[in-house]
Amino acid sequence: MVCESCFEKQRRIDELTEENIRLQQQLRHYQKKTKQGYFGANTSSSKIPVKPNQSPDKPKKKPGAKPGHKGHGRQRITKENADQVVKVYPEIKVCPHGHGELHEHQMHERGVLDMPPLKIIRLVQLLVEMKCPVCNFRVKAQAQNVMPKNLYSNTLLSNIAMLYYQHGIPLRRLSKIFGLRHGSLIHNFYRLGQALERIYQKIMTDYRASRVKHADETSWRIAGKNAWAWIFCTLQTVLFHFAASRKGEIARNMIGKSNGNDVVVVDRYGGYNAIDPPRQFCFAHLLRDVKQLEKDFPDNQEISKFQGIVAPLLSEAMKLRNQPINDELYYVKAKSLKRKIMRAANHDSRHPAIAHIQDIFLNQKKQLFHWTKDRRIPAENNQAERDIRRTVISRKLSFGSQSISSAHMRSVLMSVLHTLDKRQHKQAADQSFENILNAIEKKNRKLSVKASLLPRPLYNF
16 A cells, blocks of 8 residues: 555655756756857857856966977077168266276177157148140149048058058047048048959959858948858958848859859858858868767767767868878878768767767768868868958957948958958068059049049059
8 A cells, every 4th residue: 555645755756856857957058058158159259158268177288489390580680681770879978087088999789670650741742843845735743642632642541441451450549549530531441442342343253263262251230230241262362241131142142153163161051051152061160069069968978979989080180181191192081081970970879969960961961071072172161260350359349330331341441451461471461552552543543432443453463
C-alpha cells in the first residue's frame, strides 16, 4: 500500500527538480545574452554588451623579437641622408677659468626626427598676364594646385581627406586643428565626390573583373536611422557602398554578373544568396560556431569530441594556403582535408547542435570547397574583415552619415583613397591623390559642382 504522504513528497520533489532545471536553463540563456548579445557568437563587436578580458589561465606571448629574427632596427640619421643640418652651439661660450672665448674643436652628430608645426599657409599666386605688342593677343596664367573657384588647395584637400576618410580623425577635430570651417570642408568633399565619380565606377569595373572577390557588411547610421556599410574588395581594390538597406539586391547590383571565372568569399548571410557568381563560405565563421558549441554545452562529451576533431581541420584549412609548399603538394593536402571534414560531417550524431553544423557541410557543400581547386581562393574572409575594420572605428567616432548624399560621397572618397593605399606605397598614397586632383583641375578648368571629366590614364596608379 502506497503512503499518500510519501507520494505527495515525491511529487513535490519532482516539481522542484523540473523547476530547478528550467531556471538553470533560463539563467544560462540570460548569462549568455548578457555576455555575447542577442545573436550569440554571431553578434557584431559593436553590439556585445561586455567584452571579456583575457583569461588569466591563457599564457601570454613573450614580448619582443623572436629568436633568429634579425629585425629592421632604427636607421641612423647622418648628414648624407638628412633633410636639414643645423649647427648647435653650447650655451657656455667663454672659458670659466678666465682664458677668453671658446673655439670650435670637434663636431658630434646627433640625429633627430622633427616635424614643423601644423599650420595653414596663406598663399597669394600672382597670375601673370602676357600680351603680344603687335596684335594685342593676351593670355593669363591659371591658378595652380587649386580647383576653380575654390579657396583650398589640392594639397590641403588631399591631406584633410586622407586624415578623415582613411585614418578616421573626426572632421570637427581637424577643423579645429587647422582653423578651417567645418561647413566649407564638407562642401569641398561633395565637390571631390562628384569629381571622382568616374574613378569610383572604374574601381567597380575592376572589382567585377577580378578572379577572387570578397564582400562583407557592418552596421552604419544614415540621418539618425539604422543603415549598413557594405565593402567589396580584392587584393588591389576596395569598393565601399553605404546604404539604408541590407537587402541582397544591393550585393547583386554591386557585384554584378559572373564573368565565368570568379568566386566571392563571404559569410553565410542569406543576402548573398542573390548574387550571381559562386560563393565561398568563410571557414573562420564556421570555426567560431564550432567552438561556441563547447561553450554552450561544456559538459557534453559528444560535443567536446566533435569540436576536437572539426576545429583543428578548419584551422588547418585556413592556414594551408600560406604554407611554403608547391602547388602540387597544396592540392594533395587540400583534398585530404576535404575528405576528413566531410567524414566528420557524415558521422552519426545524437546532439541537434552537432547535426546543425553537419547540415551546413552536407547541404552547402558547393559553397565550402572552392579553395581545394584553386589556391588563389582563400578559405576565410580575412581580407574583407581587415579592410572594413577602419570603417567600424569610424562609425564609433562619427556616428554615421547625416544624409543619403553624404553617405554616397563617403562611398566614393573612401573607395578611391583605400584603393590608392593598396596600389601605392603608403608614403606615396597622399601624393597620388593630390596628383589626381591636379589632373582634374587641368583637364577642366571650368569644373562645376554637377559634372566633371577625368582622363583615363589617371587611373593607372
